[in-house]
Amino acid sequence: MLDNVTFEYAIIRLVPKVEREEFFNIGVILFSKRKKFLGLKYCIDPKKLAAFSSEIDIAEVESYLKAWKSVCQGNPSGGLIEKMEVSDRFRWLAASKSTILQCSKTHSGLCTNPKETLEGLFELFVL
Template identity: 40%
Template sequence: MTTKLTPYEYAIIQAMPRIERGELVNVGVLLYSQRHDFLCAGTHLDETRLRALDPAADVAGIRAALNAWEQTCTGGGASEQMRLGERFRWLVAPRSTILRAGPVHMGLTLDPASELERLVNLLVR
C-alpha cells in the first residue's frame, strides 16, 4: 500500500422507486481509484426510507439491481472484458432506471476501501 494520498472518484448510488416523481433515496456509493486498481460499490438499502417515498416500492427489484451494480464492479456479466475505468464510466452514465448514479466527485485517500466505508456511513446510512 502506498503512503501517499492518491485521487479517487465517487458517485452516490440513488434509487428512484417512481421515476415519474423524481424522488431519490441514497442506497450506496460507487468508488473508483485508478492508482489503487480499485472499483467497488458499497451499498445499504434502508427499506423504511425507500417505502416512505413509495409504499409499493419493489424492494426485491432494487436489491437485485444493487447486486448487479456490485457484480459489474467485479467484472461479472457484460462487464467481464471491461477495464475498471470503463466499468465505472458505464455505471455513472446518465440513465432513466430505478437506480442511477449522482454526479461524480473527487477526493484523495490512502485507502480506497476505508474511504468507501466512510462515504457510505456519511452519505447513505
C-alpha cells in the first residue's frame, strides 16, 4: 500500500452531433500529481463513428486529439497551455466543453503505476 499514489482520470467522449448529446467513449486522460504524470490514450472506431454520423472527418478529430496529446506532453516551446503546470493542463483538458470532444466528470483512485492504470482504464472504458 505504501507505493500507491492518487490519480484522477476522465473519459474522452466523441459527440458527433452536439445538439443530440449522443456520444461514445474514445479515450482516457489520466493525471497523477505525485508521479508528475499526465497521459492520454485514444482510439476512434470508424464503424461507431459512421453509425453516429457520416459528416465527421476522422482525420480532423485525430488532429484535435494530437493537440490534446501535445498538451499532455507539455512541450516548453509550445503554446501557452503546454507551458502550464501538469495539474493545470489536466484541468484544462478535462474541463466541461460544448464541442465534439468532451470529457466525463473526473474520477479518482489509487495506483502504483499511472501508465499501466491508463492502459487498464482505456481497455475497460473504450475498447
